[in-house]
Amino acid sequence: AQSVTQLGSHVSVSEGALVLLRCNYSSSVPPYLFWYVQYPNQGLQLLLKYTTGATLVKGINGFEAEFKKSETSFHLTKPSAHMSDAAEYFCAVSAAGAGSYQLTFGKGTKLSVIP
Amino acid sequence: NAGVTQTPKFRILKIGQSMTLQCTQDMNHNYMYWYRQDPGMGLKLIYYSVGAGITDKGEVPNGYNVSRSTTEDFPLRLELAAPSQTSVYFCASSYGGQINTEAFFGQGTRLTVV
Numbered sequence: 001a002q003s004v005t006q007l008g009s010h011v012s013v014s015e016g017a018l019v020l021l022r023c024n025y026s027s028s029v030p031p032y033l034f035w036y037v038q039y040p041n042q043g044l045q046l047l048l049k050y051t052t053g054a055t056l057v058k059g060i061n062g063f064e065a066e067f068k069k070s071e072t073s074f075h076l077t078k079p080s081a082h083m084s085d086a087a088e089y090f091c092a093v094s095a096a097g098a099g100s101y102q103l104t105f106g107k108g109t110k111l112s113v114i115p
Numbered sequence: 116n117a118g119v120t121q122t123p124k125f126r127i128l129k130i131g132q133s134m135t136l137q138c139t140q141d142m143n144h145n146y147m148y149w150y151r152q153d154p155g156m157g158l159k160l161i162y163y164s165v166g167a168g169i170t171d172k173g174e175v176p177n178g179y180n181v182s183r184s185t186t187e188d189f190p191l192r193l194e195l196a197a198p199s200q201t202s203v204y205f206c207a208s209s210y211g212g213q214i215n216t217e218a219f220f221g222q223g224t225r226l227t228v229v
Contacts, residue, residue: 042223043222102173105158
């Protein structure tokens with residue numbers, strides 16, 4: 001079974017500061033990993049994903065994440081926070097299902113950006 | 116382009132009532148999904164479909180039913196609504212499985228059962 005743990009349900013950063021959102025996963029097979037963002041009253045939108053190959057993955061809006069197998073982690077970072085980054089962020093891992101591939105989501109981390 | 120459209124956006128149901136949450140997509144995606152989102156709990160998969168006429172249970176299917184008669188539509192039926200079904204429901208679609216292709220989400224239906 002796959003699982004995802006997001007450390008910290010709420011994270012606050014100052015505008016211009018580093019954003020670091022933590023995600024650890026467990027998987028019995030090589031995982032595919034994802035970060036999704038949810039703006040208020042919106043659906044989820046894919047930020048970035050890791051499938052195979054380069055372990056540092058770049059996504060939209062200046063976000064990136066690094067797959068570290070030894071640490072079973074896939075932390076999301078952005079060098080300089082912007083007010084528009086305030087949202088909820090979900091880490092997800094793949095799980096093979098019958099005829100399809102499903103995602104197992106973490107509980108989410110709400111990011112607040114302080115002006 | 117519309118993407119994934121869900122209706123209604125909000126609904127209040129009384130215990131024991133039934134309703135259908137509508138979901139339609141115009142991207143010709145084969146895969147469609149229904150999730151529920153509860154505060155602090157992330158998203159849980161209710162049902163999914165890999166094509167017209169094919170559906171399967173996800174993690175939390177009890178109390179729900181789905182059908183997929185066309186590629187575009189994937190309605191979610193709640194029979195005998197219960198307070199535990201108070202949640203935000205998201206429909207999503209993808210061209211292939213979510214490992215390899217991006218899932219596109221609707222804006223959600225906020226359901227309250229009283």
